[in-house]
Amino acid sequence: MTQVQTPKVVKKKLFSPIWLLPIIALALGAWLGVKSIRESGVEVRIHFPNATGMDIGKTLVKYQGLTVGKVADISIDDQLQGVNVDVLMDYRSSPFINKGTKFWLVTPKASITGIEGLDTLFSGNYISILPGEGESRSFFEAEITAPVITPGNEGLIVNITSDKLGSLDVGSPLFYRQIPVGQVVGYRLDNSQKIIVTAFIQQQYASLVKVDSQFWNVSGISINASLSGIEVRSESLASILAGGISFSSSDHSDAAQNQHEFSLYDSEEQAFGGIELMLTATGAESVSEHTAIMFRGIKIGHVTNKILTDDGVSLLAKIDSQYSELLAGSSSFWLEGADISLDGIKHPERLLTGSVINFTPGTGEPLQQYPLLTDQPQPLNTQKLALTLHSDTNPGISAGAELRFKQIKIGTVLSSQLNAALTEVEYDIEVDADFSSLVTKGSYFIAESALSIEADLEGVAVKTRDLSTFSLGALSLVRSNNNQQIVNGASLNVFANSSDAKNYFKNKQRINKQLTSKDGADVVKGSPIYYKKMQIGQVEQIEWQRTENNFIIDISIQKSFASLLTDKTVFWRNSALSINASLNGIEVEVAPLQAAIKGGITLGLLDSAMIDSGKHLYDSKFLALSQSTTIALTFPATVKLEKKAPIRYLGHKVGEVHSVVLSKDLSELNVEAYLYGDYAASFNQQDASFSIVDVKVSLAGIEAPETILTGPYISVFPGVSAQTSSEFTGLIEKPFHNINNALTFVISNDNLGSINKGTAIFFRGIKVGQVDEYRLIADGTGVEMTVHVDNQYRHLINNTSVFWDLSGVKVDVGLFSGAQIETGSLETILAGGIGLATKDITSSDNMINNDYRFSLSSTVDPLWLEWAPKQAAQ
């Protein structure tokens, strides 16, 4: 069954709600359209001289960094004089586009004073707009440069008038205490006479500009060069290059208003001005603008202008403000130029710089006008101190000569004459009252030399004085420590120079002493005498004594060192450079330079009282301190010996060679030597032996190798004789000295073979002795060697001992026995050697005495080697 249902009648909607969608879209589109038409902006045309850096659609118009428009089109103007830039401005900016509105192109600009428009490097150039007043318009002429003030950059604008622009330029900084506070924003000519520089000062510094502020140019470098020196001044580097203006500010004045007028000074000095005054004169020949006004040699002002008046010339002058208090009612001004006279030239620099106006201060209220005098006003006369001076000779002082103290004139010499007794020169002098207190008791005067050249080892000093010293001479005061004032008419000393004066005082404090020397000792008059390297005196005189053939040296020693002159005092000459070199090291002693060149004498003290008179001048410190005695040696001419060669006893230095002279007949060497005081007595026996030790290189080794470096030396061995002598004959070979009670005997052989001096004697391979000497037997039948065996081994030897030659290598070749090679130690192969064997035990019966003779066997009997007597050590 079909269920009948009531049909649901749905009224068909004519329009679906979906139709709202197009309506909305339409409304939205319409609104957007209307909006875009409304906001399409205002089109303005700006005329630029060129369109550098501008692009259609890209270059923006900005106001305070906010984009307010965009370049829509660029076209060349009708006259081809520039470009018309059509700019589409934001519709919101239309109220600001008026007659006074300014447009200008902002480009990056790097200059000395800074970099502007840095942002344009990225965003490109843009047009900046400064809204202005007036009726609305749509065509503008672009500004060439940015207008001075842009809102938000508020500050103070001042106008500074100047005669010339100098190196100022737009952008030149304004400094206040060297802080940049603003800059020059423009300049223009005002009625062809003045330049008006417009400067902008930032708001935070605007209050520094007062109505009485002074502006001055700090452009570039200010160089003030005169004969007295060069002064270079500059502000910041930027101002050197770009110019700049500095200004002052006072605390109390009112702040300057906008557009206030100031004038620009050339320099700070001018800006600060000073006191203006007028000097009247009949003529102004040597005065010019900038002529300096001097006070005690310091410039305190200058002439600024010269004006011709009815009765002469008026000079406008300016005294620098810091010296303004010097000006008083009784101040006087006078013209002073270079003064050329026989005295010399005073102020020769003024020949170049022109005259100056001199000034003296005074008392009373300053005036507006002063007369310009032609001469220095005479100072008031005062009481002078009259004195008499004495001198041995006249060191070139004549009447009129100046008296000086520290090169300041303190008085004059009135007259010079011989005294009544004709023994001295007398001077009458006058000391100015101001300086009379300088002259005290004990003071003296030294004649000044116009030109003094002092050359000594300390250096060369050249002193010159002014010309008046040349012509008249001058006296310099040397004050004494005495403070007692001198009375009028007192007399003082005059010395020709300061060293004379010193000597005069020194000579009162000396001790003299005489020394004898064999030679001139390299000293001259004035050579210093040292004690512990301090100068305590000097050589006064050197005399040769014919009778003694020696020299007498007079020395003087300062009194304060008198205690050094005792019976222990010795003197020796200073050597400039003493090098004590040995294999143990080098000791170098350098005398003071003065002593090295002038020569010198040193004083020393011995530990004990000296042996001789204490008058002898020793050659060296060592000799002096050791109180050496002299000996004379004679050597064959073949000997090589040098000065300073040591004399040794068993290696100890007991003396040294002083001089080596080859005799006239060239046959021998005369050697003068010292034996040191302590040892002299041990080696003065008549038979003391002196022998040369030189290096000897042999297969047995090197003897005295140190002489390779040091050179040969003399070996000494004391004698036994009771007779003493100081003259010896030297030996070439060092004789054997039986120091240790060695056993000596003689070995004879028909041939020396390789036996040599020093060839060792071996007992069972141990060296027990050596060959000391060898000689040919007088009849020529063989050789004999003197041999010694050390004391400790003497018991090994008796008359049963046999000796054989160990030297070399023995090769024994037989047909059946084979080859037999016999050698000793390596040393014996090289240097030879003597073998020793003893058959019997040593006893008192078979003991040998000195000079016992053995004969040397050339071969060894094998039997001998089996001998082994048990020897009892002694």
Added chain:
Amino acid sequence: MKSNPNDSTLGKEIGLTCCPTCNKVTCAESACCSRCDTKLIIRDYGSLQKSWALLITAAILLIPANLYPITTLTNQGQVTQDTIFSGIAHLVKTDMIPIAIILFTASILVPLLKIIGLTIYLTAISFKLPISKKNLMMGFHIIEWIGRWSMLDLFVISLTVAVVNMGQLLDAKPAPAATAFALVILLTQLAAKVIDTRLLWDRLETKNDSSTNT
């Protein structure tokens, strides 16, 4: 009602309809699908209206989409705004013609043709224009298929915006036209989606197909 079902017989004529959700063939009288309870509608005549409304909206929005800039590019402080067409012109200027063709097709040609195509389609249904239903249907399918490719432009913009972001140096931002353009694409897609294509058969089948088919 005719009772000779042949290949051109409509379901509606024999009292049958199809569930729009599960495609179950149901008796036309029943209000709901016996399987999925979806409300059964034999023909949605309102869809034609909806489609028209959406299409007109899209057509309106096509104007701002093309007039307004679609991207704002900041290159070293210089701001440039590009409309779709200026972008393509720029590509042509820089000798990237293949890309320009793709962009032109996707961004200008396709939306425009789609709107025109849909307009023809809807007009044909609404005013019973004598156009072959097969041709219409083929065109409709093409429109439906190609429509999605119009999003290419927006896809590129969204990618660029995400990737290019270097402040003052280089920055890309979508501009107002992007929204409008997106809406055009969306609305045309919807317009094609909402229309009940069966209406086409009702209106046109009887008239012309017989002639075209025969």
